[in-house]
Amino acid sequence: MATSNGYGSISTTNLTTSPRVNGDADTIIRTKILLLGLRRSGKTSIYEHLFNDLSTKQTFYLEMTTKVTRHTDDTAIPLEIWDCPGNINLESIDAPLSQFSTLIFVIDIQDLYQQPIAKLVDCVVAVYQENPNMNLEVFVHKGDALSEDYKWENFRHIQSRVLDELIDVSPEYEQINMNFHLTSIYDHSLREAFSKVLQRLVDSLPAYEELINVFCANSQSSKAFLFDTKSRLYIATDNSPVDPQDFGLCSDYLQMLNAFGPLYRSISASPPRHRVVEPLAEPSPGPSPDTSPVGHLSVASSASQTPKVQVFPIPSASPTPPQGGSSSSSSIQHESLPGAHQKPKQLFYPSASTSLLPSSSTARTLTYYLITPRLALLALLPTSVFEERRGLVEYNVVFLREGVQEICEVEEEARRG
Helix, strand or coil, rough: EEEEEECCCCEEEEEEEECCCCHHHHHHHHEEEEEEEEECCCHHHHHHHHHCCCCCHHHHHHCCCCCEEEEEEEECCEEEEEEECCCCCCCCCCCCCEEEEEEEEEECCCCCHHHHHHHHHHHHHHHHHCCCEEEEEEEECCCCCCCHHHHHHHHHHHHHHHHHHHHHHHHHHHHHHHEEECCCCCHHHHHHHHHHHHHCCCHHHHHHHHHHHHHHHCCCCCEEEECCCCCCCCEEEECCCCCCHHHHHHHHHHHHHHHHHHHHHEEECCCCCCCCCCCCCCCCCCCCCCCCCCCCCEEEEEEEEEEEEEEECCCCCCECCCCCCCCEEECCCCCCCCCCCCCCCCEEEEEEEEEEEECCCCEEEEEEEECCCCCEEEEEEHHHHHCCCCCHHHHHCCCCCCHHHHHHHHHHHHHHH
């Protein structure tokens, strides 16, 4: 089944219907990912580091996976990731392979290669016979433990060994499409690799890329990413090559905004509260200390005049969600006044920017714009362009936001059960 909008089509092939995370009676079609590998290869730490923001030190204390664990996560598309123990066979999984869209096999680069390669070959053969359209991804993990030259040499050796083993099984596997990634949780290689895995699952990727290309051309942006704010995976970028250093800068900046976002409050995030002040019976004979909140209560009195009381609304201190989340904005509503007009809440889209090497002639500005409650645009622009044409840049962001939101609405509608 496929649903089409003005930007592209969304396919629901190889998807599964799963309950919503929030417990609603509705169901949603989720994309299934199968995570396999031998024991202690790093499968669970990969998931926890990406989707639960577990620090690298805490991954040492994770317990060994003893049974298949299903994780549901809402990124640009709803995911269901099956974390499998190292001793499980594909026949033991309580689901047909045709329901999975991607197989990720994790190999520890420090381990002996014979056993993991043999299991990977068996998995590929079983998958190819039942679901030849499944994406096959191999994460050669824990590359940080080796020197730069030695880890790339081992990576190429593992890749050639796997392909040779498949050809030995049958010549038809020579044309099989497998993607190999050298990953580590100590740098940005893992997020960059999983971002590429996620992009192959997003049917609306060409539409997202076209919107970002138009934005970059009209805003003179050298690079732009559409990030999932929680996992910090990018689901789309423009057609220029991805520089790992630029990706690392954007990912670290997004992490900083997520960490400091809850510390800030928005005075327009929710309706205000009001302090009701009773009129004074009579003025006090002499001056008395002012115990009212400064700036919220004003009392004027004289010998021949009844005291007048002015009541000002006290803005509520409602916490703003983390940067990259969503919050709502509403105008001040006087609840204590009869007939007050209630205005509908409006979405609140935070933005931020920081200058990179401001004293340099090639100074750049890294900008952040929330696009949807889950997606954010991070773009690199020349500082001179951002300072002189900031209004034009934000004007272009509005059009990109409208296009992305329209795509997301069609995606969500297509996936509702």
